[in-house]
Amino acid sequence: MEIIRMKHPQRGLNLPQLAVALGFFDGVHKGHQKVIEMAKEKAGELGVKSGVMTFYPHPKEVLRPETAKEVKYLSAIEDKAELIGFSGVDYLIIVEFDPRFADLSPQQFVDQYLIGQNIVHVVAGFDYTYGRMGKGTMETLPFHSRGMLTQTIVKKVASTKEKISSTSIRTALVKGDIRKVNDYLGRLYTLSGNVEHGEKRGRTIGFPTANVSVDDKTLTPAPGVYAVTANVEGDSFEYTGICNIGFKPTFHDEKPDAPVLEIHLFDFSKTIYDTHITVYFHDFVRGEVKFSGVDELVDQIKKDVDQVKTFFSDRVT
Template sequence: MKISRLHYPLPDDFEVGGPTVVAMGFFDGFHKGHQAVLQRAKTEAEKRGAKLAVLTYDHHPAIVYRKMSPHEQRYLTLNDYKMRLLADFGVKQVFLVNYSYNFQSQTPEDFINNFLKRFKAVAVVAGFDHTYGNKNIATMANFPKFVKGAFDVITVPSVNLDDKKVSSTRIRIELDSGDVDGVNKLLGRPFQTRGVIVHGEERGRLLGYPTANVEHSEYQWLPAIGIYVVTVEIAGKKYLGMASIGKNVTFSDVHPMTVEINLMDFDSNIYGEVVNVNWLSYLRNEIKFQTPADLIDQLDQDKTATREYLQRHPEIMD
C-alpha cells in the first residue's frame, strides 16, 4: 500500500497513476460503519478496474475548529494501526492529508479541483454524515452539485446496531464506561492497543501475580479504570491475561495511571517488547483493599473469571 503524505496546496508535480475510487473519511476506530464505506468503495473499484484509494487526515479535524481537551485529542486507532487496517482491507493508495485551517477553508469546488480531480477519481464514496469543509455547506447531500458530473458520488447510509448509529463517538463513550464488550460489537473485532513492556514497581510479583507493565502513547484512547480480560500478542504468539487499568489504590493514593497485565501460563522476560493488547471483557472496577491478602483473594477470583471467559470463548486464542 502506498501512503502519500500531502499538504495543501499540492505540489505542481504531484501525480497519480491511473483511475481511483476514493473513500473519504477519518476512519478513527475502523468500525463497522467505516468498513461499510470501504467495502462499497472496494466493490466499485473492482467493478471499474480502478485502484482502491482512501482520503484521510493526519489528526482530528476538530483541532482546527475548537480547543480540545487532552482526553479528546486521543485516538481509537493511532495512525500506524489505522494504516495496517487499511492495508489488510485491500486499500492500494492512501492520501494522508494534513488537516490545516487553509485546507478546510477551501470551497467545495476548490477541494474537488485541488484534490479529488488530481487523484483521478472516477467515483468518490463516503458516509452520509461526512463533511469536507464548512459543515453547513460541504455535506454529502450537496456534494453532487459541486462535483457537476466530474465523477460519481456514492453515499453510504448509516450502519446501526441496537437501533443506534455505529460511530466513533459512540465507541469513545462506551470505552469511557468500560464496556469493551459493546465496543467490540461495534468494531467487529477486539479493541486493540499497542505499547511497550517497561519496568514497574514489581508489587504483583511479590503477591504471586507478576504483571507486564504496558506503556502506551499519550494519544491512545484506553478503556476506563477497571479489570479486564485480554489477550496479548507477543512476537506473533497470543497469551491470555487479566489487565488492570488503574492507580494501584491499595498501595498509594497518588499513584499514576498504569496498565498492568498478568499473563497466564507465561514466564519469560519481555522487557522492551512491543505488544498488541486485545481488550475483550470488563470484569470489575478498581477496588482499594484493606490488606494485601484481600487483594490476593480478589485476584484469585479474577483469574478464575478470566479462565471461564476463555472456556466460553475459545476463539479468542485463534
C-alpha cells in the same frame, strides 16, 4: 497497498483513476468497513483502482487547539493504516489536516483533492462533510464536482437502532462496555506499546505484571480488570491473561495523572522489558476497587484470575 501522504498545497500526483472512500475512519469500525467495501466494489465496476482518503490529525486538534489534549484516538495513525490495508484497497491517501487545509472552501477541496488527484468516484457516509466549517456535504458534491465525478452515499450502519460511530464506541469504551465496543468494531479492541519498568509490586504478591506504555493519544478503556490475550514481539504464541487499567488506589493515596495498564499473562515467565506487546480486550471483569490491604487485594486477584481462565476455557469448549 501504497500509502501516499499529502500536505497542502498539493499538486496532482499523476495517480491512476480512483474510486475512493472518504472519511476520518477512527477505529475502522463496521460503518467504515462498509464505506470502504463499497469503494472497492465501485472501483471494480468502473475498472479503476480503489483507495481510501483519510486525514490526520483530528480536525479538533487543529480547530480547537485549547482542547487538543482531550482528543483521544481509537486507533493510532499506524494502526489505522494497517486496518485499512486489511481491506485490500490499492491506495491509502493520508492528508495532513492543518490550518491551511482546514481553510479550503468546499469547491477548493473538490477541485484540488478530488478532481485534481484523478478521483472519478467518491464513496462516503450520509453525514460526511468537507471544506471550511464542513459546509460541503454529499448533497452538494455533484454541484462542486460539476459532473466530473460520481458518488455513492452509504446509509447509517446501526446495531439495535443505534448508529455505529466512533463516538458511540468511545462512549462504550469509557464505560468499560468492551463487548459492545468489539461488536461495533467487528474485531477486538486493541492497545499496544513497549513494556516498561514499573513498581515491580506484582511479583512480590505472586502476580508479576508487565507495565505497557500506551500512547497517551490513544483512548484506554474504563479503569478496571479485563480478560485479555496478548502477542509479545518475537513470539508467535498468543497468551491469555488478565489486565488491570487504573490508578492503584490500594497503594496510592494521591491519584496519578494517567492510568497504568498492567497485564499478568498466564503460564508466562519471560523477561520482556523494552519489548513491544499487543493487548486484545475480550471482556470486562470488574471495576477498580480500593482494598483495605494487600491480603484482600490478593484474594480478589485470585478470584479474578479464576474467572478469566473460566471465560477462556468456556470459549474453547
